[in-house]
Structures are given as C-alpha cells and as structure tokens.
Amino acid sequence: MMPDKNRKLTIYDISEKSGVSIATVSRVLNGATNVKRETKAAVESVMREMGYTPNAFARGLGLDTMKTIGILCADSSDTYLAKAVYYIEEQLRENNYDSLLCCTGYEAAGKRKALDLLLSKKVDAAILVGSTFLEASERGNKYINCAAAQIPVMMLNASMDYPNVYCVFCDDYAATKQATERLIDRGCKKILYLSNSKTYSAKKKRAGFIAALEERRRPVSEAYIRYCETGREDITGAIEYLDKLWNDGITFDAIVTAEDILAVAAVKFAAKKGLSIPKDLKVIGYNNSLLATVTSPEITSVDNRLKPMCDQLVETLLNVLSGREMPKKCEFSGELVIRGSI
Amino acid sequence: MMPDKNRKLTIYDISEKSGVSIATVSRVLNGATNVKRETKAAVESVMREMGYTPNAFARGLGLDTMKTIGILCADSSDTYLAKAVYYIEEQLRENNYDSLLCCTGYEAAGKRKALDLLLSKKVDAAILVGSTFLEASERGNKYINCAAAQIPVMMLNASMDYPNVYCVFCDDYAATKQATERLIDRGCKKILYLSNSKTYSAKKKRAGFIAALEERRRPVSEAYIRYCETGREDITGAIEYLDKLWNDGITFDAIVTAEDILAVAAVKFAAKKGLSIPKDLKVIGYNNSLLATVTSPEITSVDNRLKPMCDQLVETLLNVLSGREMPKKCEFSGELVIRGSI
DNA sequence: TTGTACGCGTTATCAT
DNA sequence: ATGATAACGCGTACAA
Numbered sequence: 001m002m003p004d005k006n007r008k009l010t011i012y013d014i015s016e017k018s019g020v021s022i023a024t025v026s027r028v029l030n031g032a033t034n035v036k037r038e039t040k041a042a043v044e045s046v047m048r049e050m051g052y053t054p055n056a057f058a059r060g061l062g063l064d065t066m067k068t069i070g071i072l073c074a075d076s077s078d079t080y081l082a083k084a085v086y087y088i089e090e091q092l093r094e095n096n097y098d099s100l101l102c103c104t105g106y107e108a109a110g111k112r113k114a115l116d117l118l119l120s121k122k123v124d125a126a127i128l129v130g131s132t133f134l135e136a137s138e139r140g141n142k143y144i145n146c147a148a149a150q151i152p153v154m155m156l157n158a159s160m161d162y163p164n165v166y167c168v169f170c171d172d173y174a175a176t177k178q179a180t181e182r183l184i185d186r187g188c189k190k191i192l193y194l195s196n197s198k199t200y201s202a203k204k205k206r207a208g209f210i211a212a213l214e215e216r217r218r219p220v221s222e223a224y225i226r227y228c229e230t231g232r233e234d235i236t237g238a239i240e241y242l243d244k245l246w247n248d249g250i251t252f253d254a255i256v257t258a259e260d261i262l263a264v265a266a267v268k269f270a271a272k273k274g275l276s277i278p279k280d281l282k283v284i285g286y287n288n289s290l291l292a293t294v295t296s297p298e299i300t301s302v303d304n305r306l307k308p309m310c311d312q313l314v315e316t317l318l319n320v321l322s323g324r325e326m327p328k329k330c331e332f333s334g335e336l337v338i339r340g341s342i
Numbered sequence: 343m344m345p346d347k348n349r350k351l352t353i354y355d356i357s358e359k360s361g362v363s364i365a366t367v368s369r370v371l372n373g374a375t376n377v378k379r380e381t382k383a384a385v386e387s388v389m390r391e392m393g394y395t396p397n398a399f400a401r402g403l404g405l406d407t408m409k410t411i412g413i414l415c416a417d418s419s420d421t422y423l424a425k426a427v428y429y430i431e432e433q434l435r436e437n438n439y440d441s442l443l444c445c446t447g448y449e450a451a452g453k454r455k456a457l458d459l460l461l462s463k464k465v466d467a468a469i470l471v472g473s474t475f476l477e478a479s480e481r482g483n484k485y486i487n488c489a490a491a492q493i494p495v496m497m498l499n500a501s502m503d504y505p506n507v508y509c510v511f512c513d514d515y516a517a518t519k520q521a522t523e524r525l526i527d528r529g530c531k532k533i534l535y536l537s538n539s540k541t542y543s544a545k546k547k548r549a550g551f552i553a554a555l556e557e558r559r560r561p562v563s564e565a566y567i568r569y570c571e572t573g574r575e576d577i578t579g580a581i582e583y584l585d586k587l588w589n590d591g592i593t594f595d596a597i598v599t600a601e602d603i604l605a606v607a608a609v610k611f612a613a614k615k616g617l618s619i620p621k622d623l624k625v626i627g628y629n630n631s632l633l634a635t636v637t638s639p640e641i642t643s644v645d646n647r648l649k650p651m652c653d654q655l656v657e658t659l660l661n662v663l664s665g666r667e668m669p670k671k672c673e674f675s676g677e678l679v680i681r682g683s684i
Numbered sequence: 685t686t687g688t689a690c691g692c693g694t695t696a697t698c699a700t
Numbered sequence: 701a702t703g704a705t706a707a708c709g710c711g712t713a714c715a716a
Contacts, residue, residue, distance in 0.1 A: 010710085011709065011711095020687085022711095024687080026710065027712095029710090030711080034686090035685070036685060054709080057406070057464060058708070058709035058710040059710060061397070061692050061708090062691080062709085062712085063711075064399070064692080066463070071443075075428065077425045077427070077429075079424075082418060082419040082424040083419045085443075086417065086418050086445060093445075099443050100410075100441065100442055101413075101441050101442075103432060103435075117440075120398060121398050121408070121440060122398045264636050268637075271638040290421070290575055291636065293577050294636045295636065296613040296614070352692090352694085364693090364704095365695090365703055365704075365705090366701085366702060366703075369701095369702090377701070381702085397692085397693050399692080399694090400693035400695085403694070403695095403709070404693085405694085686716085687714100687716075688713105688715075689712100690712090692710090695706105696705100696706085697707095698703100698704090698705085700704100
C-alpha cells in the first residue's frame with residue numbers, strides 16, 4: 001500500500017516533520033509571541049512546503065466559533081435589500097467574519113425557520129435585514145427574542161426592545177413628513193401616498209405623510225392613502241392600480257411612495273396618461289436606489305443612508321461581540337435627494 | 343456554586359437523563375433504524391424537554407462537512423447577479439445546504455483571496471457566479487483549477503475545461519446574433535453594439551453581433567462596436583458616452599447592448615435627444631431583468647434563462663456531491679423577449 | 685521556550 | 701438493540 005498522500009495534513013504532520021511538539025506548531029499557527037525565532041521560522045517553512053491549512057471544524061469545536069455571521073433577509077434580490085446585504089457582507093469580511101446568507105421570504109414561518117437554522121449552525125450573531133422582520137404582535141417577534149438569548153441579534157430598519165437585540169434604522173417618519181411638506185409648499189393640492197407593504201417602516205412613513213398634511217392644515221383622506229398589493233417587482237400591476245384609482249375619480253397632482261419601484265410605476269403611469277412630470281404630476285420615491293435614476297425625468301427620492309447604516313450596524317456588532325456595551329438603537333435621519341420629478 | 347445551567351447541553355446530558363449510552367442517543371439523533379421503538383421515544387422526549395440541539399462544529403469535525411456551499415460573486419448587489427445568488431441560495435436551502443456568500447469585486451486578486459478563504463472554511467463546493475470569473479489567460483484561472491482539486495467548482499455563465507469544474511451558461515453568441523438579425527431585418531441600417539465589460543460572456547455577445555452583420559452582408563465597422571467604461575450602475579455616464587458618440591458623427595438607428603442597464607441608458611439618451619423609440623431608435627437589452635421593464639417604452643431584452651440555469655447548476659452540484667457522473671457543461675439558449683423598444 | 689495530556693461534542697467501529 | 705471507546709484536529713492549562 002502506498003502511504004495515503006491524499007489524507008489531509010494535520011498539526012501532527014507538521015509537528016513530526018519539523019521536530020517540535022504540536023503545541024509549538026499551534027503556537028506558531030496562532031502567532032504566539034513565546035516561540036523562539038528560529039523554531040517559528042522552521043515550522044512556518046514546513047507548513048508552507050507541505051501546504052498545510054488548519055482544519056476549520058476542529059478549530060470551531062475547540063473555540064466554539066467559526067467566525068460566521070448569519071444574514072437573514074426576505075429576498076436578497078430586491079434592489080434595496082441586495083445593496084444592504086452587499087454592504088454588510090463587505091464590512092464583515094474586512095473584519096474576518098464570513099456571512100451565511102438566508103433568504104426567508106416574507107412569511108413569518110420562513111423567518112422563524114431560517115433563524116432557528118442559523119442558531120443550529122452556531123453562527124456568532126444574526127443580522128436581520130429589513131423592516132419585514134418586525135411583526136406587529138409581540139407574539140410574532142418571540143422567536144427573535146429567543147434567538148437573542150443565545151447570540152446578539154442585529155436589526156436593520158427595525159426597532160425592538162429586547163435584550164441583546166441591537167437596532168439601526170432611519171427616521172422614516174421625519175423623512176416622509178419633510179418630503180410631503182415640500183410638495184405641499186410647492187402647491188400640490190391632491191397628494192397620494194402609495195405603499196406596497198405594511199411593515200414597521202411603511203407605517204412610519206405613512207404616519208409622516210399624515211403628519212405633514214395635518215401640520216399644514218390639509219384634509220387627510222383615507223382615499224389618498226393607498227396600499228397596492230401587487231408583487232414587489234410588478235410595475236405593470238402598480239400602474240394598473242394607479243390607473244384604476246384615477247378612473248375612479250381619485251385624481252392627484254403628486255405621489256409620495258414608500259419605495260422607488262412604486263415611483264417608477266408612477267412615472268410610467270404619467271407617460272401612459274400623457275401627464276407631464278413634474279408639471280402635471282410630481283413624484284417622490286424612497287430609498288434613493290438605482291431605480292430612482294432609470295426614468296426620464298429621474299426621481300426625487302429619500303436617501304435613507306443605507307451604507308452608513310450598514311457600517312454602523314457592523315461596527316456595533318463587532319463591539320458587542322468583543323464584550324463592549326453598545327447603544328441598543330441607532331437612528332439616522334434621511335435626506336431628500338432632488339431630481340427632476342418634483 | 344450552582345450547577346452551570348448555562349452550559350450547552352451535550353449528548354452526554356441526554357444520555358444520562360434517559361439512561362442510555364451516548365451511542366444510542368446518537369443513533370436516535372441520526373434516525374438509525376436499529377433502535378427499539380420505546381427507547382427512541384424516550385430519548386426523543388428527553389431531548390425535547392431539555393431543549394437539546396446537536397453541536398454543529400463537532401458534527402462537522404466528525405463528518406468532515408457542515409453542508410455549506412461557498413457562493414462567489416463580484417457584486418451581489420448587481421441586479422443580475424443578485425437574482426442569480428437568490429435563486430441558487432433558494433435551491434441549496436431546499437436541499438439542506440447553507441450558503442456562504444463572498445463578494446469578491448472585479449479584480450483578480452480579490453477573487454483568488456475569496457476562493458482560498460472558502461477552501462480554508464472547508465465548504466463542500468464553490469459556485470462562481472458570473473462570467474467575470476473566467477480570465478483571459480490560462481494563468482489567471484489557475485486558482486480555480488487548484489480549488490477544483492479539493493472541491494467541486496461550479497461556474498455560472500462561464501465555460502472552462504478543468505477537471506472537477508462544472509459549467510452552466512447561455513449561448514450568448516446565438517442570442518445576440520439573433521437579436522441583431524432581427525434589427526437588420528426590420529430595416530435598421532446603423533446598429534451600434536454597446537458593452538460595458540470584456541468578460542468571456544461579453545466577447546461572445548460581441549462575436550454574435552458581428553456574425554449577424556456578416557451573415558446579412560452588412561459592413562462591420564469598429565466605430566459601431568463600443569465599450570463604455572463607466573461604472574456598472576452609472577447610467578448618466580453611459581448617456582454621456584452615447585451623446586459624445588452621436589455628436590462625433592457616429593449616429594445610429596438601433597443599439598444592441600450587453601446589459602439591460604445600458605439599454606436603459608439608451609432609452610434615456612433617446613428621451614434627451616428627442617428621438618422617438620422605436621421609430622427613430624430601436625433598443626435591445628440583455629438579461630431580461632427588472633431594468634427591462636422600468637422605462638417607457640419597455641425594453642426588448644434577451645432572456646438568458648437565469649432561473650433554469652441556476653436550478654440546473656444546483657442540481658448538477660448535488661449530483662456531483664453524491665458521486666454521480668455529470669455533464670461538465672450545460673448550455674442553454676436565450677430568447678428575445680419582445681417589448682416596445684423595437 | 686517547549687512538551688504532555690486533556691477537553692471540545694460528535695460519529696463510527698467494535699463488541700456484547 | 702445497546703454500550704464502551706476510539707477517532708476527528710485543534711487549543712491550552714500545566715508541567716518541565
């Protein structure tokens with residue numbers, strides 16, 4: 001029989017070849033300072049020439065961590081969430097953490113299941129991306145609380161009061177209020193608020209919209225606060241929704257949307273109706289994503305500081321993991337980025 | 343001292359509490375058939391009431407796998423790549439594999455580093471998403487070959503002849519050729535080909551464009567085969583590029599693009615120039631992504647079967663992992679999805 | 685500075 | 701059907 005050349009190298013092989021104990025090899029591996037210069041050099045050379053790599057599982061077992069963070073999001077292909085995941089992964093990697101991605105869908109069951117799965121894989125922390133992870137009922141969020149009993153839980157775009165849960169979000173209320181006020185001040189009389197979800201974040205935006213009307217002493221009509229149930233990427237559906245509204249007599253001279261994609265639909269709706277933007281119809285989007293720049297004219301949109309939020313989130317997480325006391329909530333404020341649609 | 347209530351439960355605790363050996367507990371855990379019904383029930387009940395979860399690291403060490411697949415992509419927030427990652431993650435999850443996401447950027451060094459990292463984390467396989475992972479030189483691809491010596495490597499949108507490397511891609515050449523021919527047959531005289539990358543895939547598209555011209559006996563002019571170096575999401579930059587071209591006398595009545603985002607830029611360019619689409623200018627995109635539906639009119643685009651490709655890729659991978667012999671290359675053919683831009 | 689020996693929590697191979 | 705015990709590969713007290 002040939003010696004098994006394919007067997008993976010272990011610390012023992014290096015130990016043998018370099019004539020030191022495995023302890024010393026381990027020390028070299030982990031950059032311990034109390035190793036003689038020459039010994040260290042010798043061991044390192046052996047490791048290099050044999051092509052040794054430490055076994056991550058064994059390490060994980062001993063240290064009880066594999067430096068992996070779980071990232072949960074409903075749909076990592078959503079324009080906005082994709083950016084968030086990208087920024088987060090990038091920051092984690094720079095700090096030597098890997099990212100285990102779990103797309104959960106928008107249903108509660110899927111989210112619970114995914115988080116449980118991450119726990120069972122023993123990730124060091126979980127990051128929940130998107131306000132969809134905040135359920136309306138206390139009961140609906142229980143699984144998050146449970147998870148937080150084991151590992152730190154970070155939330156992007158949601159706020160929650162559980163121990164070991166850290167939240168980073170944007171003041172959607174104020175941003176939407178400000179955007180709406182701007183439209184009012186520009187003379188818009190019939191402003192429509194259009195949303196496509198009922199998340200925590202969506203509710204705050206809606207409240208901001210209403211607050212603006214109230215502050216400016218404008219009537220608040222439920223008919224002008226709309227929820228459009230089409231698929232999240234179904235622009236055609238949203239256009240039809242607006243069309244129906246319009247034909248039902250609910251006409252408008254401005255639209256405030258909860259997502260850029262709805263603003264895109266509004267711009268296309270205007271094109272279809274022969275309405276001129278911004279003269280006949282003004283449109284404001286939300287997220288300041290790529291979608292705000294694809295139409296003619298481009299869309300004025302609320303920048304909700306995604307990159308800074310992600311950076312903050314990861315930084316907070318790293319500090320929490322190293323035992324530092326950190327703020328449970330970080331709130332950013334948005335900014336209206338002006339383009340041609342208002 | 344209190345007994346350590348916080349210590350994680352092990353198979354020993356269950357063993358003790360249920361009065362059987364750890365071997366039996368392990369058997370129950372893994373659904374072995376040779377366990378007495380009652381024993382099994384008893385052990386399961388103990389596990390449930392104590393809230394036991396097996397330690398994934400220990401399992402990994404023993405079985406030499408944690409059922410994790412590494413997904414590499416240059417930029418997971420790119421509209422197209424994000425969808426690919428999403429589809430792949432979904433399929434993997436359905437088959438009980440987790441996804442370790444690594445965004446590498448478009449530089450060779452980043453890709454090498456990321457793949458090495460995945461190897462060191464002992465993933466069961468690596469999936470390279472996007473044709474950017476195919477370098478022009480043999481040398482540039484060596485790191486892939488090395489990785490494949492250890493684990494199966496799957497490539498989406500690229501083709502390569504290495505052992506243990508499996509490729510799934512679309513016939514971009516034929517699809518682009520067909521799209522171009524359609525424009526010629528519709529009477530377009532001056533067709534521009536616009537690309538924003540020089541990947542394997544981009545080259546095949548370009549070749550298809552040229553082949554169409556040749557087959558229809560049209561002159562092939564380098565002036566009409568263009569590479570636009572602006573950022574991948576920089577629509578404004580692409581518009582300026584087209585504007586400059588136009589002003590330099592390189593006018594056109596149709597554009598074939600290598601990516602939907604360039605087609606979006608083309609549509610916006612037309613709006614800016616006062617050209618009517620499709621009358622004065624016809625536009626064809628590539629990928630049939632969300633971006634093909636955001637403009638007015640919407641963009642005719644090549645559907646390159648992303649979802650079917652991802653499904654095929656994961657299926658192939660799973661089979662490879664279970665030792666079956668599988669095709670090294672799977673080629674899909676694209677389809678032109680007709681919308682208002684031609 | 686270096687080496688010995690044990691623990692980490694499983695799975696798997698033997699016996700019985 | 702069940703139990704004892706040896707891997708799995710590493711980190712680290714403790715000893716020298």
